[in-house]
Amino acid sequence: MTPLLITSCVVSNAPLTVLSDSNARLQSTMNALLELAKNCREVPIVICDGSGYEFTNERKALQNIFKEIEFLSFHNDSDSVKLYGKGYGEGQIVNFALEHSRILKKYDAFAKCTSKLWPSNYLECINAFSGHAAFLTAPFFSPDKVDTRFYIIKKQYYLDKFSNIHTKVDDLNGRHLEHVFFEVIDGLPYRDVIGRIIPEMYGHSGSVGIHFKPSKAKNFIKKMKVLFATALNLKV
Numbered sequence: 001m002t003p004l005l006i007t008s009c010v011v012s013n014a015p016l017t018v019l020s021d022s023n024a025r026l027q028s029t030m031n032a033l034l035e036l037a038k039n040c041r042e043v044p045i046v047i048c049d050g051s052g053y054e055f056t057n058e059r060k061a062l063q064n065i066f067k068e069i070e071f072l073s074f075h076n077d078s079d080s081v082k083l084y085g086k087g088y089g090e091g092q093i094v095n096f097a098l099e100h101s102r103i104l105k106k107y108d109a110f111a112k113c114t115s116k117l118w119p120s121n122y123l124e125c126i127n128a129f130s131g132h133a134a135f136l137t138a139p140f141f142s143p144d145k146v147d148t149r150f151y152i153i154k155k156q157y158y159l160d161k162f163s164n165i166h167t168k169v170d171d172l173n174g175r176h177l178e179h180v181f182f183e184v185i186d187g188l189p190y191r192d193v194i195g196r197i198i199p200e201m202y203g204h205s206g207s208v209g210i211h212f213k214p215s216k217a218k219n220f221i222k223k224m225k226v227l228f229a230t231a232l233n234l235k236v
Contacts, residue, residue, distance in 0.1 A: 001043055002126040050074065168180045198222045
């Protein structure tokens, strides 16, 4: 069972973040976790918060619904997050989790999901995982970036290729985490880095303040394009 890392920042100080109220961010995170538990109770969960929030009041409820769950928290480099953006903070969160999580240390791969969101077909996504990574959608929908809300990745591949990539983020100048991740996978075969199953993402975006619900029509088109690219062994 591939573990799921939830990257959280209950107290946000990143620029260009529409949902900034801490109570609202916490409620959206809890809603996502409760929905995730409906189909993923057996999935090992790691929640890592970069704003120092420890989920003290929420731990017991979450421990009752997930078979194995771990809580990590630390204070990220808030000055750099304010200057460069939320992608910088997310990179620090993933690195902290990989270094300190007892759960992640037991596995060769992990999935990552931004808090406040959840993939309703998580089990289907991880069962289809092969290659080095499985990013959310094919880059040819936006040829200079790849969606990083949810992905599955080999742990060593992340450490080798992505662990320092957040230092190149500059949100205020239009250079987001999605762009710098794309630069790493650009030119690689689809089958190595793009997920063949399209995650059905639900939840609330802290960045743009909207609620997500998957579109069956759009997901079908994405799936057909990914299958086409994979069958022809196209490169990103």
